Amino acid sequence: MSVKRITPNIELMVGLFVILGIVTASYLSVVLGETNLFKQPGYEVIARFSSSTGLKEGAALEIAGVKVGSVKTISLDREDYESIVVLNIEHDIQLTDDSIASIRTAGIIGDRFIKLTPGGSDIMLEHGDEISETESSIVIEELISKYIFESKSKD
Amino acid sequence: MPDVSTQDKDIEHVIRVENLVTHFGDREILHNVNINVRKGEVMVIMGGSGSGKTTLLRHMLGLHQASSGSIYMLGQDITQLSKKQMYEMRRNMGVAFQGGALFSSMTVAENIQLPLYEHTSLDDMTIKIMTRMKLEVVNLAGFEDLMPSELSGGMIKRVALARSIIMDPRLLFFDEPSAGLDPVVSAELDELILRLRDAMGMTIVIVTHELDSAFRIADRITVLDQGQILITGSVEDVKNCDNERVQNLLNRKPKDEDIDPEAYLQRLTREG
């Protein structure tokens, strides 16, 4: 309605509100939602685990405690019943082909994440390659039952 | 405008209410009302409170659904019009409500201009001049930038009148023009209404319970009581009417009914 009077005050306030709203919205989506607006896409490698219990898609990928990527997909290899985990690694992180991928837990009830330990080889992994050295999830229940079982058999 | 206004230019009765019956819930408010309003006349609908006069007005404005009967405006039955056609029709109708119904967030000028901005593509300058002209007509020159809250009751009525005539409508409806106004202001408003009729050839329908004002401005008067029309005629006709209820209304006499003692007692002591 073009009749209504608008004091500059209203426009200023609405402007401030919208700017504040957009700044906070972009903080949420860029920082927390990890929208790859400015980042170059990473590359993918495959890791096979005998068990990936507790690991979820989107879980973090860390080297020395620093996040360098995430788990893209988890699927089952229907022939040898292994877990195939596709890892998305940031484009500027170089990994040797003898790196070790191990599934770890943050704290006791924390999320599972994948810890990468770089090796000493000269050959670097490229998009689509496979990490051959892996350590599966450590399941606390299994550890405990194993301990009980072993101590029994000693007797 | 290629709408209703160009058809039926010369029909005698610009408003025709035929056999109008309405209900609120189970209560019948108007019983078979018939009114004809001639082109260019001031028709006053008079009645005490609860007589159904405001309801009748709201029917003419298309704000209520009638139970039966028809209402012809400029030759078209508005009870049969679609919403869109009704909006078209309303451009020929100006309405000044009892309380003014001004939009409190807009200035006087913005209130008056609103229909122009909504319905026409006139130049801003033209709209500005028209607004000021209408304010001159209602003797409120220089008030355009005030807010409705800064106006007195009489001023609000006059602004409402200015808004209702901004589109130069052919039909003007005015609900209680003099209610709550002192006699001087009320007389001024009456004068204004007559000038509008003479200058613009408007047909004007006024709903009021004020006798003095009604007799001053009316070409014809319709007296409504308890949802029924008692008489329609000139001021003289009404004054000379020997119907008891009309005379009671004219003499400001309260209704006095014969009291049936038994029924009265029943009414007072009834349970529930």
Added chain:
Amino acid sequence: MEIKKRNEAGHSIISLIGEVDLHYSPRAREEILNTLKDKQNVLIDLSDVSYIDSSGIASLVEGYQLSKKAGQSFGLLNISNAAMQVLKLARLDSVFPIYSNIDEIQN
């Protein structure tokens, strides 16, 4: 509505004919303002106006104001009864220079 233009006695005479309402007044306004822009003295002939509403009158007011600023002459000619009533309602009959025929102007 119809608009006719002719030149007479040093004036452009614009005749408005028929109904000048919300629909047609913008055209009348444009004609009046354009003629004024051409530095001509303007007379509006209202003898054949059967109906003029306030938007039409508003255009006349605007034209008159513009001509005053530019020092041109502006007037209304042969005002019909219908137009006169509307002018009187807004008390504009005392504002405009009003002539009943062209000879009056020359005096």
Added chain:
Amino acid sequence: MLLATPIRLIEKIGFESIYITRLTGSMIIFLVHCLGNIFILPIRFTAVLRQIYFIGARSLLVIIVTGMFTGMVLALLAYYNLKQYGNMELIGAATALGLIQELGPVLAALMVIGRAGSAMTAELGIMRNSEQIDALECMGIDPYRFLITPKFIATIFSLPLLTCVFDVVGICGGYLVAVINNDVPSGAFIQGMITNVDWADLRLGLVKPLTFSVIIVWICSYKGFYVHQNRSGVFGAEGVSLVTTNAVVMSSVSVLALDYVVGLIML
């Protein structure tokens, strides 16, 4: 005589069902009418701007204050509960997720109901009572399009932004409590938050305010617009106050119910 009570009960049930059916029908017609108008050009920018000013900008302060305290109390609770498990790095995640998924959308919506929704109902109710809506009708102006559609557009635009402000301010409040007051490492707070919040959470945090804004304006403006048809038959100032209370209660409850439904569908 014995039959009277059950028959009256059945009557009552019938009466209620008719009322509810009617109400639902008329509310849906109302919504369709208002939403349909959103796409009819020209949009009344000035009116929308005024509404954004009122609904959005003027709500900022209350949103910032409540957001701050909500974030602070979330972090405090997370701190005391997580301390028992030694999972301090989750404090950031707990605060952020709580805010983004649930408390941000819901509390921002409740604040908007309290500030703007109640005002909407009262404004429309007063306009109805003073015949302003009839006046619009008589000027040939569609009152839905003129009065209510701008409120819809403004709220649908404002509430998600307010929710974002609420979330971020809340996260800052949580950061203050966790890092400055309780010596949680700053990196742990932020890293935990970044790792655990993902797109699905943000999407949920966006869909919620969008649906809430529709339901808030819907209920609040319907109640005010039809103040003269309220069930108790109260009119005048009392009628306006009654429907305003009704609108606030009904839209708050609806927001909470809808919150569950949206969560159910999207999680």
